[in-house]
Amino acid sequence: MNIVELACLLVLIAAGLLISKLISTVMNVEIWLARTVVGFILAITIVKILSVARKNRYPQCASGKCGVEDYEGVELTSKGLHLVCKCGQHYLLQKQRFQLLDKEGKEHSYKRRTLWRRWVDDSE
Numbered sequence: 114m115n116i117v118e119l120a121c122l123l124v125l126i127a128a129g130l131l132i133s134k135l136i137s138t139v140m141n142v143e144i145w146l147a148r149t150v151v152g153f154i155l156a157i158t159i160v161k162i163l164s165v166a167r168k169n170r171y172p173q174c175a176s177g178k179c180g181v182e183d184y185e186g187v188e189l190t191s192k193g194l195h196l197v198c199k200c201g202q203h204y205l206l207q208k209q210r211f212q213l214l215d216k217e218g219k220e221h222s223y224k225r226r227t228l229w230r231r232w233v234d235d236s237e
């Protein structure tokens with residue numbers, strides 16, 4: 114989780130506290146009841162966001178056949194994590210970049226990471 118994502122979570126929690134206060138005032142219910150309900154919804158939302166982030170650990174492979182479970186780590190190099198998918202394509206995972214490795218081990222742009230670990234085409 115990076116600093117922006119952490120800030121988003123804190124904003125969510127602050128909003129949750131505010132909304133529960135509003136609900137308790139407007140609907141005339143006890144504050145603890147409003148907090149419990151809002152807290153429960155918030156917890157589900159956060160778990161969902163985190164599970165999506167986990168599922169997006171690796172992008173789909175270049176041939177579109179392999180998902181996150183189909184990658185195997187080859188070695189951890191100084192450049193990043195060397196991975197291979199079930200099709201036999203090699204990749205290099207760096208902090209925010211997922212690069213294709215050709216037979217000579219040369220790196221080619223493939224995907225880069227955005228917020229919440231979503232992958233987009235790396236057009237560089």
Ligand SMILES: [Zn+2]
Pocket residue numbers: 174175176177178179198199200201202
């Ligand atoms: Zn593959």
